[in-house]
Amino acid sequence: MRAALGPALAHLLLLAAGFGVLWVAGVLREPTPRRMLAAAGLAYLAGVAVVMVVLIALVVIGVPLSLGLFVAVGVLAALPALAGLRRRAAWEPPRVREGLRGLDLEGRVVAGLVMAMVLFGLVGLWTVGVLPLNEFDAWQLWTRKAVMLFYEPHLQEQLFTSRVAYPNMQPDYPLLLPMLEAVQFRAGGRPDTQEAHATTWILFAAAVWALAYLASRTSRPFVWAGVSAGVAALLAPQAISGYADVTVAAFVGLGTLATGLWLEGGRRSDLALAAIMLGGAAATKNEGLVGAAIVFAVAIVAAAVERRRADALAAAAAGVLTLLVAVVPWRLWMSAHDVTGTLSLSDGLSPAYLVDRFDRVWPSVEALTSQLVALPAARIIVALGIAIAIVRLRSLPRLAGFYLAVAVLYFVSLVWAYWISPLGLQFHIATSVSRVVLGLVFLAVVATVHLGERRGATVTGS
């Protein structure tokens, strides 16, 4: 009984925590059942990002991980949502029948598509939780740490420092996904490794849901529903792998979209949401940390170029806060215990080292671009995203420039990672390129929904 109910309750607590986080951030200040349902995917991701980052920080300073600690942090994060629920409108049942009756043809197509996506998500949830965990990186990099955190309330130093006993374990990878899996295991009372697939599937489903919700603010229903459906279908095979790549791509993509919305509308709630999503990205994988740094840096430059000093300072403050909360605790623990990663930053910035390995650059560029057109998950959406950003450069220069700059710099960061990696290039590319490009795919998707067809009147200026 506990094995089935416990994990479900843990995920529901994360959802509730996310609603509290969104209320505090100002994203969902006047909740109604309809709005809460629409924002549930975003709320879940926000809950995961904030609760896991807090748990990581607590464990790093020596607080023992326990189910009670998770519940306490989750309930604390959820409490602010009660303020929104005091309003009478929050309890009025949604008028589903009237709403459906008033739909035009586009609305009916979208409603049908949304229903199909919900069904797809439920079928996935029902089936992936019993897949045996046999993907190498899934158990080696992520679930291994989760199992340890299930049995042990503290981080086991030897696991992260012994390169002989634990080779190629990427000890420097952040702990968001292992912590989430560990919490799920603790809630279920056993380390059920099959459930690792359910964890990444729920994160994926929430990401598609969140994409549709955020995209619905800028694009017409046909576009946000259609593009979200494409993302759902084409990233699903990677989402059941138990890897963190879809999760980090989603966090980076959604954080970039929220930053784009802030650049356009100036709402602080969008910047807060961006910080939460990018904090989640930075706490998931090193690519997420680099992606978050790029998004904030480009946002600061975009604001500074237009002499919007207050906005540049706000973006800088959000970036620093995100770094302090989501990255610094884990990095301090690593530093205190001499944990090092595969990639060396000092090597990566050394001109002699870079020149010596310059022959790795072009094969890396070729491998990444060929994945962007060959990978089923990418297909034509990357080309569409680039084309739309180019088309919008004159009419929406700030926004289009922002998306293009983030995508180009993210691409360059991936090339740089291959350039400085001590691993054999062919091996490194063959084992990772189909996954690391997902961040670029998500960036193309969010550029498409933000810069393409605009909801309401055509926007002609930035």
Added chain:
Amino acid sequence: MALLVQVLGVLAAGAVIVVLLREAAQRPIAAPLAAGLAALAAVWGMSAFGSDAWSFARGLVDVRGDNASLPPEAIRGAGGTKFPAREDILKIVDDRIPKQDSVFLVCRDPACGGGLNVWITFRLAPRIFTEAPRAADWLLLYNASLADARLRRSDLVDPVVIADRYEIARLR
């Protein structure tokens, strides 16, 4: 190059659509072109969902019954099948060595050069594996001999031979 061709192709297709719709004459071209490309993206998404999601979901449903009825040892040993790992041996080791104890693994199996050693440390988690025998509570010989471990029989306490070249023992 293929990506560049795709981008140019998409731009050209979008422009053709706009011209055909005669929108370019009345409005600046950027907005309708971007809208057309976004609509193209939506059609792409729907078509991808229609063609891929159904078959993907059906594939998951088809294998669910088989996966749900897998015996516990098949589930526990799933990640080790590709090496292949001796799940029968690891099950006994898992039952015998307390979870809080540390282990020194000596593996001379050819697959230990390709990841089997990594699998063994995962399969037997949360036991911590050490780099040297003196730091460990237990010795695990996996397709190895005591000589491979550079230990003497007198270093071991209550050794248990599970099979030829597969042995566990407490370390003095």
